[in-house]
Amino acid sequence: MVGDGENPGLMIRTLSDLFKTLNKVKDKEFNVEISYVEVYNEQLKDLLVENNNINIDIRYDNQKG
Numbered sequence: 001m002v003g004d005g006e007n008p009g010l011m012i013r014t015l016s017d018l019f020k021t022l023n024k025v026k027d028k029e030f031n032v033e034i035s036y037v038e039v040y041n042e043q044l045k046d047l048l049v050e051n052n053n054i055n056i057d058i059r060y061d062n063q064k065g
Contacts, residue, residue, distance in 0.1 A: 003009025
């Protein structure tokens with residue numbers, strides 16, 4: 001996902017492409033917000049929140065999964 005200096009991963013390449021595209025548009029202003037989450041043992045955790053002690057429960061829908 002992250003990669004390294006020689007082989008950037010999916011996250012680095014995605015953000016790079018996003019900002020290259022946004023920089024091409026000169027007549028608009030953009031506000032970019034990023035979430036970085038981890039799913040582990042059926043718990044969802046926001047990795048960008050410092051001292052994150054809040055776990056977000058993952059819920060299942062019987063019809064949609």
